[in-house]
Amino acid sequence: MTTHAVYDEIRSGIDRLNDFKMSTRDLSEPRKRIAHADRVHFIGCGSSYWTGVIGQYASFQRGIDATAYAASEYLFAGPPITEETVVVAYSQSGETSETVTAARRAKEKGAFVIGITNTDDSSLGSVADVVLVTPAGTEKAVLATKTVDAALMLTFSLLESKYSEYTPSELQRMCRNVVEQDFQTAVAVLAEAKTLYTLGQGIEYGLAGEAATKFGEGALLHTTALPTPEISHGPIANAAGEPALVIATQESEASLTSEVVSKLCDAGVTTIVLRRPTNDYGGDISIELPSRSPDHPIVPLKILQSLTYKTAVKKGYNPDDPPELSKHIEWSALG
């Protein structure tokens, strides 16, 4: 029996994958704007920022010049914005101050603003030129899970990414299968950890960031997300005895993964590798995607959400009640 809202939402996100096409009805104008833009800026806070990082890499795959920014950086120390800039602003609530203010300022400078949110009626909605409402609905938990699923699906659809070619039912079957696994060996290690490095390249660096956010919020781990080889350029000096989670599920994985994993093991880092059954990179613990799993980021994302949840429960934490967190933040200085 499920006792936590976050676990319900992890599963409900999978059910909703079927609905996301409802939100793609009016993608033609935003798609046209992206096609003619000089550059695309993805902005957001927390999980919404990391969704933008995934959007950035999905853009690169389509040859689009894109950059993801934490909305506060974009607002206070951001790049040049012109009339040829398209801004994709993510906010579950549609009310996070940095995101709404950054979107408003970008629009004042002539940018075309696409808002991606869960609600029809929001401050972001009133600022954006086009609002794409995800089918996620209201997230019951503080930890965003089904929101990230839905925002990703919408982003892939918006970008006409190769990931938008999968049918939702195909993805749903695989995701249901993976979230029910117990990941016992990995959870035992993660539940004993004080710190966690999450590593990935490209789209999977975005997943690593989202995983770091979730493990921090839900399992109260001190987390750092890095592009995989970056751990060798400093952090490895002080990582022995703690785990690293390497996300390496893409079909065309860069060849440095095996070397980095081997370096981590030699340095005494407990290395957990999330991978396809056909790609063995070594490491202490493997979490394998099911065979014939689609090459789609939603599958590892659901595993990472489930791992976070199971780690939190194993530690005796209530992942529905993370200390110091609220679902979104409104700063009085930006009111």
Ligand SMILES: N[C@@H]1[C@@H](O)[C@H](O)[C@@H](COP(=O)(O)O)O[C@@H]1O
């Ligand atoms: N703790 C929450 C995060 O979980 C959330 O991702 C972020 C952005 O919220 P929103 O997506 O509503 O803009 O706000 C807070 O920091």
